[in-house]
Amino acid sequence: MKAHLLFTDADFVLIDHPDENQHDRFADLELGVLVRAMAADDAFLAETATAALHQPLTDADQIRHRQQALTDALANPDAIRALYALPVQALAEAKRIYSWGLSSPSGMVHHGSQLMEVYIRYLRSLRLLADENAPAFRSPAFTTLFQMLQSELTDEYFEEIDEHLAQLRFRHGVLSSAHLGEANKPTRITLRRPSGRRIPLLQRLGFTHPAHTMTIPDRDEAGFSALHELQDRGVDLVANALIQSTDHIKSFLTMLQRELAFYLGAINLHDALTAQGEPTTIPTLTDTAGFAADELYDIALVLIGGRPAVGNTIDATATPLVVITGANRGGKSTFLRSLGQAQLLTQCGLFAPATALSTGVRTGIFTHFKREEDKQLVSGKLDEELGRMSRIVDAVTPGAMVLFNESFASTNEREGSEISRHVVHAFRDRAVTVAFVTHLFDFAHRLREENREDTLFLRAHRAEDGGRDFTLTEGEPLSTSFGWDVYQRVFGDEKDPRPAERMSLTAFEEP
Structure with a gap:
């Protein structure tokens, strides 16, 4: 049995060791805030969410598979929580079963029977939930899961399992057949199904015995040891088959818990955002290299600040290069994070923080944000920036997306x-x-002078009185970032000194 809620034809696998580019992206986009909201203090949900955010999809069909399942999950949150609780409880109860005697086949049969009884009880509940909730789900992922549960976990299946478990209790002993081999040693020992005939009461009490019976004296330890060896050889194949069956069910329940955890985390994040009055949308996938968004906002800022976000409406459908300039503390970095979060969540099959979003599928998503000074003095800031840039260049492929936040500002402007x-x-x-x-400014100005149609220039808005509304509008780069506004906020009202004229310089021009 396979859940296949995250992929159409594969299981979800955790990443043991994310690479440095993945770590950078996680930190730059402040994804830890998203993970905490998705986890809701559940370590398993946090682990699942982290692994999923480290593995954005690059196949549009797989993304749509998750989007459809997510739509179902958001419409039926109580059903998802009930489904998730069953494997959690089943695996927790099975873990409490004492695993004694696993070194012998008889002990394996006893342990496996106990595990199977637990698993079957929860599989019955899972089948009932499938029957109750199947009509409310429309996505291929969940309809296929429910159909599989209904077709494989039938009443006849449970009756057969109950019958096998009753026989494996061996309440009337183990019935085996054997052949005599060389030196009268038993060979071809085979476990036999009980005849089903009722054993007489006196025989069950030990007062009478069937024909050809040998009784081992109470103190004959060697005899008992030989008898147990024969019994173990008889049940060996059954023990292995039973353990394999319980491992198969455990694997299914573990994967079901993992894949449902992804959608439960999405529900938790959605609830946290809607509680703040923020919109979400299922993105539309396109074949373009650009994107278009309505009221795009930064999830981390909303969750940390607890205040409504300021969204940006941007149409960069035909412009795969977007250059953002403008006033200090005007919302530029916030917009860049929101774009990165939206693209990553889209390619994880989740909703985006906007009222509408259309974007293409990227072959990779990379971030290159400014860093604080290296406190260990291992390298200078520019050296560190170029080192990270080198890692991105080694990993990037055509069709990828790279987000730069004030990169290469650690040296002079030229x-x-x-x-x-x-x-x-x-x-x-x-x-x-x-x-x-x-x-x-020189960098942005030179790009502007190229006058290419595939480049969009955005500018952080600044009011006449120096106020910021944290929105971006299309506009040419300015030679100032209005740092004086920040100075006034920190140190009080002062007259603005006459700004120095700035020159457009390149490495090939003399000042």
Whole structure:
């Protein structure tokens, strides 16, 4: 039995050791905040959510498979919680069964029978839940699961299992047949099914015996040892088959718990966002290299701050390069995180933080955000930035997305602009979607002078009085980031000194 709730033809596998690019993306997009909301203090949910966010899909059909299942899950949260609880309880109860005597076939039969009794009890409950909830689900993932449960966990199946378990209790002893081999040693020992005839009361009490009976004296330890050996050889095949059966059921329940945990985590995150009054949407997948979003917002900011988010409406469908400039603390980095979160959640088969989103499927999602100074003084900031950039270049493929947040600003403007320009041109030539937040005016200005139709320039909005509404609008790069506004907020009202004129410089121009 297979659940196949996350993939149409495969099981969900955890990542043991995420690579450095995955770690960077997780930190830059503040995905830990999302995981905590999805987990709701459940370590298993947290582990599942983390693994899923580390593994965005690159196949549009698999993404749609999850989107359809997610739609069902959000419409039937109580059913998902009830389904999830069953494997959790079954595996927890099975774990409490003492595994003594597993070194012998007889002990394996006893332990396996106890496990099977537990599993069968919960499989019955699972079948009942499937019968009750199947009409409310429409997605291929859940309808296939329910049909499988209904077709395989039939009443006849449970009756047969109950019959086998009753026989494996061996209440009237073990019935085996054997042949005499060389030196009268028993060979071809085979466990036999009891005849079903009722054993007389006196015989059950030990007062009479059937013909050809040998009784072992009470103190004959060697005789009892030989008898147990014969019994173990008789039940050996049954013991192995029983343990394999319980392992199969355990594997199914474990995978069912894991895959339901993904959708339960999505429900928890959805509940947390709707409680804040924030919208979500199932994204539309396109064949374009760009994206279009209505009221796109940063999930982490909402969950941490507990306040309504300011969304951005951006149409970058035909522009795989987006350059974001403008006022300090104007919402540029927040928008970049929201874009990264939306793209990643989309490719995990989840909803996006917006009222509408259409985007293409990327072959990879990478982030290159600014970092604090290395406290261990192992390397300088530029050296560290270039090292991370090198890792991304090694991993990136055509069709990927790379998000830059104030990259290469650790050196002077001329050098930082030149590095940024070469990196962006290289990615654009390789059909890589790029969103770049920058304060490097020369870099942004030179891109603007190219006057290419596949580049969109956004600017953080600043009101006349210096206020920010944290929205982005289309606009040319400015030579100032209005840092004086921030200075006034921190140190009080001061007259704005006349801003120095800035020159457009490149590595090949003299000042």
